[in-house]
Amino acid sequence: MTPFYARHKRTTLAIATAVAAGALLSTGLTTGSAAAVTPAESTGKALAGAPVQLSAAARTSLIKEQQADATTTAREIGLGAKEKLVVKDVVRDADGTVHTRYERTYDGLPVLGGDLVVHESKSGATEGVSKATKATIKVASLTPKVTVAKAETQALSAAKAAGSDKTAADGARKVIWAGSGTPVLAYETIVGGFQDDGTPNQLHVITDAATGKKLYEYQGIENATGTGKSLYSGTVSLSTTLSGSTYNLTDATRGNHKTYNKSHGTSSSAGTLFTDADNVWGTGAASSSTADQTAAVDATYGAQVTWDFYKSTFGRSGIKNNGVGAYSRVHYGNQYVNAFWDDSCFCMTYGDGDGNTHPLTSLDVAGHEMSHGVTANTAGLNYSGESGGLNEATSDIFGTGVEFFANNSSDKGDYLIGEKIDINGDGTPLRYMDKPSKDGGSADSWSSSVGNLDVHYSSGVANHFFYLLSEGSGAKTINGVSYNSPTSNGSTVTGIGRDKALQIWYKALTTYFTSTTNYKSARTGTLSAASALYGSTSAEYKAVAAAWSAVNVS
Known part of the structure; x- marks a missing residue:
């Protein structure tokens, strides 16, 4: 399990675990329900043809009624003796008109393309039929000639x-x-x-x-585009799946990623898949209720953007590069102030933070967690010592890449980690890449004792290297955020741009790093990557060497 940050910094944190009214059948409405209100004109008059929202009990009862009359209905609309109707759905309008959708069978076999809708007045008289096909269903033989x-x-x-x-x-x-x-x-x-x-x-x-x-x-897999009102990234589009008449947070376009509700539980189970009736998710505000969808919106959006980032930037199809999505779990634990990746379940998990109203589901955190999975399935960097610091830094580096890639006006790209989740309670980010020591615990540069630090603090060396390689040293402002990155040797480093820096780090991670890579061998690996990508005499190669020297790695 790879948590987002070092939990021992805060002594107040919880310890992480191992890993009514009756239905009125005459109207189909529930007494006092807001759902009883039908769409109205500007005069306030209900539209006669507007559908009313049936309670579950009313809908079930109406379906049973219509199925009981299905044989009579089939004869009334002129179907043959071998044809039968099976009710699929029922809609009742404000004026009492009932529209019943049927599937059809012929001599016991499903008729594909034989569906129809029968429209009945309030009195039960048939007013019309909408058919998928006007052809008469009649087949000479039900014995196939091919196997x-x-x-x-x-x-x-x-x-x-x-x-x-x-x-x-x-x-x-x-x-x-x-x-x-x-x-x-x-x-x-x-x-x-x-x-x-x-x-x-x-x-x-x-x-x-x-x-x-x-x-x-x-x-048969149908994709839908829903609207999510997130806490951190504004209103976003979500790729969802329609199952029957209900949408769920399954992203069939990105490896079947799913988002589950842990309802403040801590078991190893996935939880309950989020579902919704209208495909509009969340409120844009935090809530301590486990029914809240907003955290799920952020987690789902983060998973989408991370998948797209890896696919677009590196041609990588999912965490394992096999086209299969992971899954996300939100509302984990009670006031759990952390998030973690667990490769054994191939899943990401997010706590709701203090008061269960500060979910750790911001975009860079989502990118961070999924990137732990990429590391686990490539270099497999051991999660301790210097290799552990490189593991954490890799997630910060790619989480930052995800944030810039998203180009989201509500969460602009920056070199701050966890700036949206306010985990310190004072508006400051969790980590700084330009000068890691600003968080009070991370290392700006390498020393022989770096490997003894918690991996969230030893990661500072690589985070600082990446910032210097991308943007260079000294003072500058990027997307409205001011940075001033020092160097341990007093040198001036000129950056090569974030895009190239990302390519070099990814190449090193997937080609040259191993489970035991330390900072010295990370320098070697990134130089090998830069040489492979841009040439051993290139400006990029020289910048990699200069950036490592600037954080005292030689």
Whole structure:
């Protein structure tokens, strides 16, 4: 477990663990519920055709009523003797009109493309039908002429063409295909696995059971874009997943990352996946309630941006570079003032801070935690001594990269760590990269005793190196923040820019660092990286050497 900061700095912190009214069926409303209000015109008059919000009990009851009458309804709208209706959903309008959505079967087989909506007046009279197909469902034979194996082979070929590496289909079933043309007997085959960008795969392939011809294919994983009101980054877009009529915080576009609610628990379980009815998440304000979505918005947004940062900057697809997302847990513990990465669960965990109203879910913290996973799955830097300091610094370096990459006006990029979460209670950041000793514990430069410091303080040497390599020494202002970075040897260092500095550090981490890399060998590794990227006589190579010398690493 790699926590965000050294907990022993504050003695007041908790110790981390190892790792109503009845439904009115006549109206479908709950007495006194705000949901009973329907959309209104400027006059305040309710719109007759506006849907009312049914309570769960009312909706269930209405579905049962409509299903009980389904056979009669099928005959009334002219369906054949072999056709049956299955209720999928019901909507009731303010004027009493009921719209019932049905799936259809034919001789017991699902009819794909056979769905329809029946519209009934308040009195129960059918007023119209909206059909997916106007074709008559009639199939001469329900005996296929091609085998299931052939249909599955075809589906696998289609899935592989879309990037899936699955070697077997997840199953095939007989259906009636009515989605286009004349209805026919068909197979629906589903292939899972992952798509080429790491998104979960659920490819549905429809094959004509008489000819073997592929009739249709579609992707069953549906992505949605929600709106999140975060605490630290303003209003942001979130990639969510629609499951039935409910959205959840699953990002299928970024390796299926999920955000869970620990509800102040500390067990090793993931928790409960966040769900929402309208895909608008959070309030933008902190709350001690475990039902609060705002912390989840920040954590989800941070995971999204971190994934995009690694993909765009380094071509890395996820923490393990295998297209698979980690997951995040928020509302961990009671007033838990920390955040940590745990490689055993492949997850990030965030506490809610003092009073459970100061979640540690800011953008640079999220980037920091995910980057611990990258380190664990590349160099595997031991989490103690100098290698531990390099481990922590790597997360600070890439967390800073994430913050700049996001280009978020509510949380502009800077070389301050944790400046948004106010962990000190006085508005100061947790760490400073330009002069690490400003936090009262971190080292500005190397000495023989650096390895004896907590890893959150020995990290200062590498953080300072990275700042100098990126921006150079001396006084300057970046994005409205003033810096004044000293050097241990009195030298003047000219920076090469953050983008190049990031490339060098990432190359060193993934190619030259090992589990036991210390500061001396980190200098060697970053020089090797600079040489590989820019040449051994380049300005970049010389800047790496100068920046290390400036923090007393030779």
